[in-house]
Amino acid sequence: MSLKEKLHILCLLSDSEAIEPDYFKNFFSDDDVIEVHNSQDKEISFDVLITDTVYEGDIDKVLYISDSEKLSPRISPELLGHQVTSVTLKRFVGLDSSINIDSLYEGDFKNFKVTDPFSIGHYQDVIGAYLYRNNFDYKKLQDSYQSIIKFILNELELLPIEVEFVRGEDYVALQIHSAISKLQKTSTEITEFISSIDTTIVDTYYLKSSKELVFNVILIKDIVGKAVVFNDLEKFNSVNPNLSFYENTESFVKVEKDPVKFKHDVNTKSVIETVRKVIDWLKDRKYILKDSFVFENELEKFPESQLVKGLKQEDLDFIRKVISDYKVEEAYELSIAGASDDLCSDQDFVKKLGESLKEIELYEVSSLFENDSDFIQVVGGKFDEENEVTLVKGNGEDNVEDENTLVKGEQETHDDIIKIQSTFNEVRNDLATIFINSIDEGSTDLIEVKSQLGELVSRKLGLSKEQNERLVSKIVGSCAIEKTAEESKSSSRSEHFTKLQNEKLKKIIESKDELNNKLKVLLSSAKEQLSAVRETDKEILGSPLGDDSSAESKSKKLEQLLSFKNRELKAKTITFERKEQVFEDELKRRDERIHLLERKLLESKTEKSQLFEEVKNDDSQLKALSLEKDQLENKLAHSEQKSIELANTIVELKRNHESEVEDLVKPEILNAEKEKNNFLQEKIKELEEMINSKGEPESDAANNVQLQKALQDMTDSHEKALSLEAKKHEQKMKLLNGKVIELEKVISKLKGAQGGQVSGTKLKQLERNLDKTREQKDKAIQELADKKKEAHSYKQESAMLQNKLSEIEKKLAKYEKKAA
């Protein structure tokens, strides 16, 4: 269904006062795509039928405008015209809508998500507190919320759930929705479920395009009618139908529980007492104003306006009745009087009276006067006398400079009242104390106590006799009411006034009677219709075919009968077809169920066999694993052995190495060399001395030759020994290096074989050992280098010495020549 095409709505409504005949024509007049028809037309195939009686025909989409619980989807005629209903109506017939309720309804928007199965109650409380604060019937919506969430969570098994609500002036629209790719419930099941929800409108739809199941629960104040709608919708086509709305709102806030001070049974007491206060106030006003008394005006003037606001409509109705109907007033007075008589049965009723006196408000006294200034003059004056405090008041002529100077006027009077308030409270409390003290505690005579109270009050406040009586009766009434309220805290407020509400009940019964009468009339008319139909039937059937009637008329009658029967047959066929359809549906559903069950069974079977296989697999895996484990264990043992071997090798290596180093550092060699050097040096010195002395060259020369030879021999052999030593060291180093490399190879092999895991610690230890060997090797190399250096220096030294020696030899030769 595209929106470009026109939507044809057929509207078949019986004449009734509830709905205007052209209501829907007017309602949809703004929408170009909608055409509303009031009669059947064979040319047009209708998309939607709106009717108020049972329909069994071809049009798929039917909306009943009715209060009958048997029909659905339905909207109560009472709801038509409310802005909230129009959203439902438009969406139902197929106009564009939105899942974002913030764009459909105007008001305070809030939202939250249920993402945890154990947070449902939390949000139920949040909603409840919020609605309670805003004076809505929180219980109904809490219940609706709970049952829908339960349905989504338990029946459809969906989570998370989105919850949003908009609070308008007289309604709350709560939307709960969740994505569901396949709706397992039939529309009948869903309709059955939503019919059980107790609220004004339950508007539910499944949006096929985005697969969202949406529940709208709307509570409208002071409306009794209901609407129950479930609908399959194809899709919505807009982004946001009402964009401008967003620009003005600041109320998109996450829901957190409102701080609410909830009073439960406290109300039973205070409400009745409030009702009494209001009634007494209004009675005073009526007495003073006489004919110019207007109920609403005076109610508005009641000083504690917040008390009046807290009253329910039925309380206000009751007050109105007491004030306007003298019979009700009489009943009310009587019930108060009755309660007052019961008062004296109480042991400490004097004390209670005193307490009530203490709670008498200023306005309860001031209302006894025609205007506040009189009250201030009379009572305020009394205060002055009593407390010897001079209140500045009057016309101000004598006290021009005083800022508190009062010039008569309302505002000033008001200020004066405020000023007088604290004084009044003091006086009132004093009065109460005096009253309690002055009367015997055990006193049970109400009349006696009342007169004493009256005397005291009149003396202290200076009221007239009439005013005095009114005030005393107020005090006693208040006391009596509080006592009865206290005695039956658990019972509801209405019970306290049961006696007094007879009138109200009577009215209700009367109205019910009226309804009954209407129903009776309807019933009898229906009966009449029925009998009329039967009559015609009989007439047609029963009229004799022969005699006075002509053949023509006979055939006419027969035709009539035929068409009548035809119609009947058609209707029956349709009913039958419908039933068949339902039956088929049911069958289909059952088949599906069976299929589903079978599939599930099969699934579980395969699962089972899979499980078996898995178990088998597990077994073989287990075997493989144990084999692997054994192998690993072998490997471990092997590697352990290897590491022991390695450790041994390392120890050996170390030992070898140490011995080498020790060899290198052997002090004897060094000492020997040093000695040799010393010796050579000595020899050179000797030779030099010889040269210097120049004496006895021949013998010296011979000596020298010998010496030279000896020297030569010595240095030569020494050199040889040194180089040999160095070579030996180098070779050893090479060997050592080779061994280290070998060791590394073994270790890396081991590592590879064991995945570096099995004997990691051992390997680490080996590695550490290797590192140590490496260090030692380095040290040895260093030492070798040192030794080499030393050897080199010795070599150099010996070369130098040899040079010197050859020089000396040359010198010696010269001397020999000279000598020769």
Next chain:
Amino acid sequence: MTEITFDLDKIRSDKILSGTLYWHKKSGTTVIGNCGDLVNIDLVEKLHSGGSVLSLESIADLDLINKHITNFEKLRESDDELSRHIIRKEVISDFSDIFINNVKSGSQIDWWQICFQTFYDLPEDLENKIAGNSLIIYKRAVAVSSLTVLMAFSLGYLNYSFLKDLYNSVFITDLELFEESNFAPHTFRQLEHGRVLSLDEGIGGSYVSKSSLIKANLKKVNVENEAIYSMIRYHHENLATGQGPFKIYESEVGDLPSLYTLVQKIYPYTEIKCEKDDARGVLMSFFKENKRYIKIKKIFEAEFKQAA
């Protein structure tokens, strides 16, 4: 506040880099990983054991990361909604000050680390499949999953397991595209075009035809949730014009798909370059540029508008 360190164990456990990873060679310094990248741990370990000098120049705020990882741990343990609300406030106040209110400096990598360390739980084969196909897509998945989860948490999705499912599901969103071929450059171009303007009919069509795989893919990360399924299904929708693969409008979906398409619009299909302070005002500037997503925008603004 860049911090230069090299802690192999931390890099191994973090998996994604908190900054640029350098390799200091004799011939010069080479970058072997950027901030936010999935670290090539084999390479790093090899270099490290070979005695190479590596350094990580981190731009992450470790205190912030640890604070909120702890918060999410508390969320996992909490069993009543009230305490979840309290944790939400803690996390969201930092998140919104940085991303929305633009009053606090902060980097995206911090939040990627918080979410990654908290929620990431992909089976190895899936991780290899995504990272093996395209590291760019993997990095983008890190970014998109984190922001989606954080915004969902802000919107009131408070259950820890749900958030975890959400994170991993978003992470594997583009998995259906990997079934046949590697992520080719032209696929990137098509997706990027789809992000900025509108999705090519061909690729849109393949999304529709492959959407049947979504449920199976989600099962691979152990997710069976209708809401998440619907969210993944519609993630390339153009909710403003109804011209996406499934032709869905904003008025037809709940907050999750709406939110997810929003996040998808934020991150381009190119390599994301992380910089210090790059998270600041990200959402606010997106909200300002974008005329759509009014509901989500308003919800955020109403709760977090402190700076404005």
